[in-house]
Amino acid sequence: MPSIGGKDSMSGTFEELTVPPTLVAFGVTTADSRKVLSPEFKTAGENIYYIPGQALSADIDFDLIKKNFAQFEALQKSHNVTSASAVKYGGVVESLALATFGNHIGAEVTLPELETTLTAQLGGFVFTSPQEIAGVEKIGQTKADFTLIVNGVKLDGQKLDSAFQGKLEEVYPTEFAQAKELEAVPAIASETVIKAKETIETPVVYIPVFPGTNSEYDSAKAFEKEGAEVNLVPFVTLNEEAIVKSVETMVDNIGKANILFFAGGFSAADEPDGSAKFIVNILFNEKVRAAIDSFIARGGLIIGICNGFQALVKSGLLPYGNFEDASSTSPTLFYNDANQHVAKMVETRIANTNSPWLAGVQVGDIHAIPVSHGEGKFVVTAEEFAELRDNGQIFSQYVNFEGKPSMDSKYNPNGSVNAIEGITSKNGQIIGKMGHSERYEDGLFQNIPGNKDQHLFASAVRYFTGK
Known part of the structure; x- marks a missing residue:
């Protein structure tokens, strides 16, 4: 249905500049995708x-x-x-x-x-x-x-x-090529959770929707497609009473869920000065923290994508598998090397499959995945990197078109250290990544070659159903 609107700049008449009254009509049609x-x-x-x-x-x-x-x-x-x-x-x-x-x-x-x-x-x-x-x-x-x-x-x-x-390249640079050669992270077998503690016909997924979350509908759709029941619940911050009630609601939903999904977005507009701080503060709430500890103990699965990944890392749930206060050597997510938001398709390679979330992929698989973030640079010390690598916790890396890990911004647009895109907890129960795997469905990205389905959501559902 076409829409009709006036032109806002009609109110901008100033000195010699006069904007005539304007009526703009838009026609829209549809086509077979x-x-x-x-x-x-x-x-x-x-x-x-x-x-x-x-x-x-x-x-x-x-x-x-x-x-x-x-x-x-x-x-x-x-x-x-x-x-x-x-x-x-x-x-x-x-x-x-x-x-x-x-x-x-x-x-x-x-x-x-x-x-x-x-x-x-x-x-x-x-x-x-x-x-x-x-x-x-x-x-x-x-x-x-x-x-x-x-x-x-x-x-x-x-x-x-x-x-x-080139005209705007100096103003908005798009490439930060680095010559550093990287090796692919080796596949390391580890003791991961393989089978759920109990079989469930319809797993329940809880997705808390924080102010600024923007991937909740894609996330819900991805899980519902695989047969899960999804609870999308807003975290309301209208006043102190609403926040207290939202904490209670969150605790209740965590207690009922089998899968906890922290979706992408820009929680609280990435303020104050850094991504996911709002979510992390909620996670460290005494009641929420206890609920998540109990959730992990009974075998629940957790995933965080983009903003959700940032929250898991900054709370310590990744890579440690439990809450940890951040130290000067803790892994974190930082501003992209370009110091601006990036939105593009990237190639990622599966390096390890030590998680129920990764039951549908194999080491060496390469996927074309959309990214959209301003703070996606995974930063880790050499010592922490070695530990993650040796534990088999690095499950995906940004790679070039030859399948090799790369620091070139064409392929690793945020400059992640050692091209790390996603990691897991030691036992694979918790997983996080920057790429928006939930945003793919049939009919999208048709001009982008490559495999776009990582089967993350199907694998998590099958983990509980046993089917």
Whole structure:
């Protein structure tokens, strides 16, 4: 259903600046997610096709735009279309250049009206297919080398990419390459909990929702998909009475749960000056602490992702398996090397499987996982690292596309020491990681290759059901 809104800046008239009254309408439609296409060229040797739109104008040719959309939809139904992009403000040449950047696959094209190739458009499309398609303009082919050749003029793809990204690179740096070579953490067998103390038909998952938590719905959905019962319960901080009541509610829910999940987000906006401090203060509450100690003693499983991982580490539950006051040598999570929030897909390698949470993966498995955080740098002393490594508690590392642990910010975007992404307690009952494994489901990340399902939630449920 379209929405209509006014423009806030109409109230911003100042001196010589006058903003005319404006009405903005938004049109939204839906599509089958299985047909969604990304713009980057996928492979060399494919044909490139072009459906011209109209030059950007205040007068919109709706007949042409509807015709182009209908034509493209029909072509997609009847042919193997591998990539597609709408021609926008930079014209068809901009669309072609952007399509080369993703996989560094070049293109050679011939455009009949060169003077209009940088003209902004409405309703135009550029797309690729390995097939010969009649009735649509074929303008060229994709190439293995990272160049864009337009009417015989060769443009270096690397220079184009650098020009595209370089303008703001100094202001918002994206890469912090480090030359340090890392070795993969060895797989170490350890005595971990293997079987639940009792079989349960429907495990209960408790997810406390703190102010600033933002992954609770994804987390609940991931567990419900595997047959668990999920209790999402807000921790209310309206006043002192509400906080006291929330503590009592939290203790009660921990007592009823089999699985405790601390979800991602920015609890209390990561204030004061540091992530997860609000959650940690709640965890150290005498009643909550006693409830969690009892929960661990009766065999409950705990997981923390992103903000939840930070809370587990800063409370000592990871890596020690019990509450510990932080010392100068305790592991912690710190600001990303870029000193800014990062949100991207990363590759992680399974180094150990010493946990019920990891029953669905094997050592050496590599997964493509989304990360989104401002304080995800795992910091640990050399001595603590050696102990975690020798205990088999480091279960995942950030790796490059060759599967090797890396300090390069392209692959390890927060600069985690020894590329550590996730750890477990000694017996594997408690696990934590920065990557948002809960945010994957069928239909998402379609343009990202790789295995995205770590089976964490299915493994935890099966641990209790025995199925």
